[in-house]
Amino acid sequence: MASDSPAKKVLVPIANGTEAIEAVITVDVLRRAGADVTVASVEKQLRVDGYHGVKIVADALISDCSQTVFDLIALPGGIPGAANLKNSEVLESLVKKQAADGKLYAAICASPAVALASWGVLKGLKATGYPPFMEQLASGAIAVESRVQVDGKVVTSRGPGTTMEFAVALVEQLYGKEKADEVSGPLVMRSNHGDEYVITELNSV
Amino acid sequence: MASDSPAKKVLVPIANGTEAIEAVITVDVLRRAGADVTVASVEKQLRVDGYHGVKIVADALISDCSQTVFDLIALPGGIPGAANLKNSEVLESLVKKQAADGKLYAAICASPAVALASWGVLKGLKATGYPPFMEQLASGAIAVESRVQVDGKVVTSRGPGTTMEFAVALVEQLYGKEKADEVSGPLVMRSNHGDEYVITELNSV
Numbered sequence: 549m550a551s552d553s554p555a556k557k558v559l560v561p562i563a564n565g566t567e568a569i570e571a572v573i574t575v576d577v578l579r580r581a582g583a584d585v586t587v588a589s590v591e592k593q594l595r596v597d598g599y600h601g602v603k604i605v606a607d608a609l610i611s612d613c614s615q616t617v618f619d620l621i622a623l624p625g626g627i628p629g630a631a632n633l634k635n636s637e638v639l640e641s642l643v644k645k646q647a648a649d650g651k652l653y654a655a656i657c658a659s660p661a662v663a664l665a666s667w668g669v670l671k672g673l674k675a676t677g678y679p680p681f682m683e684q685l686a687s688g689a690i691a692v693e694s695r696v697q698v699d700g701k702v703v704t705s706r707g708p709g710t711t712m713e714f715a716v717a718l719v720e721q722l723y724g725k726e727k728a729d730e731v732s733g734p735l736v737m738r739s740n741h742g743d744e745y746v747i748t749e750l751n752s753v
Numbered sequence: 754m755a756s757d758s759p760a761k762k763v764l765v766p767i768a769n770g771t772e773a774i775e776a777v778i779t780v781d782v783l784r785r786a787g788a789d790v791t792v793a794s795v796e797k798q799l800r801v802d803g804y805h806g807v808k809i810v811a812d813a814l815i816s817d818c819s820q821t822v823f824d825l826i827a828l829p830g831g832i833p834g835a836a837n838l839k840n841s842e843v844l845e846s847l848v849k850k851q852a853a854d855g856k857l858y859a860a861i862c863a864s865p866a867v868a869l870a871s872w873g874v875l876k877g878l879k880a881t882g883y884p885p886f887m888e889q890l891a892s893g894a895i896a897v898e899s900r901v902q903v904d905g906k907v908v909t910s911r912g913p914g915t916t917m918e919f920a921v922a923l924v925e926q927l928y929g930k931e932k933a934d935e936v937s938g939p940l941v942m943r944s945n946h947g948d949e950y951v952i953t954e955l956n957s958v
């Protein structure tokens with residue numbers, strides 16, 4: 549945690565059918581940056597069964613979060629996780645308030661189309677999403693094919709393989725470029741193309 | 754699941770302090786390939802508290818798996834997760850049997866050095882790991898700096914940001930290149946350098 553300012557408060561809602569890769573990378577990377585991340589279940593219980601059977605225990609129920617002010621709300625995808633998030637009225641009103649207040653919100657994979665666009669909070673904004681959902685996304689947003697898209701206070705991304713870039717982009721939005729670089733180094737992300745093909749032997753063979 | 758052959762059996766052990774990103778990507782990607790993955794806790798209970806507080810519920814306790822024959826055992830990293838895996842005698846004997854039987858085993862992040870090398874199952878083999886652990890790794894393996902290293906029946910990798918490549922490499926080892934390509938497409942991984950910077954607008958702005 550930063551010593552001079554309170555930690556940024558982040559909400560990551562999860563549901564049965566959430567893509568666990570997307571939830572866990574987002575939570576973990578934001579916590580590495582010092583954010584105070586609440587993983588909140590939109591189900592009746594804390595434990596959710598993610599897509600492909602990965603079982604995660606949330607920190608709170610979404611109903612416990614309805615009065616909290618967040619600096620960022622970030623929705624993971626997965627099917628039917630995205631639809632289950634969309635059907636949470638508490639989450640819908642939290643995200644609509646986030647949009648109305650000019651605060652950050654974000655989604656990845658199926659959730660930009662299935663949740664954000666259907667709630668009407670992407671109108672006139674450039675957004676991306678999981679490839680099979682681009683047509684649905686285009687009905688409620690300016691659909692663009694980028695790995696991570698930032699437009700105003702909205703950050704969207706495409707799928708499991710883009711989640712780490714998405715999470716680092718969220719760190720940059722909350723804390724700036726320097727913190728994003730500080731966090732991404734230890735993650736061993738791909739950076740300079742070609743570096744990953746260089747093999748250095750550390751001791752003699 | 755493949756219709757003509759039984760699903761490949763995979764063990765992914767987890768512990769308190771496991772890097773949840775590494776565990777969840779490995780499990781999820783292998784399940785996408787059709788593998789029968791058992792997430793097994795080396796703790797006394799199914800629920801483990803991962804590094805950065807991500808809470809995962811395992812499918813089984815490691816003691817329930819001591820008689821099972823696996824096609825692959827893959828260890829996630831994280832601190833102190835890697836040390837907690839190393840201290841599991843059941844896991845140690847499963848991995849040593851895997852090595853003796855010429856079957857696949859794998860580890861990422863701190864686990865190649867902290868678990869595999871300390872068990873003596875990387876001797877004379879090229880392996881990689883989390884950058885700060887390379888010196889420790891070099892005392893029990895031929896330490897190399899690649900994002901994913903395959904040597905014989907051992908696959909090793911570096912950290913959260915290399916886990917998806919690691920998991921796809923495990924799919925390739927178990928099922929072949931065609932299945933690996935089939936699984937990696939929908940993950941929206943980086944492939945052709947430069948593609949990710951091309952933004953296509955799907956509807957007129």
Ligand SMILES: [Cu+]
Nearest residue numbers: 772830831862
């Ligand atoms: Cu790690």
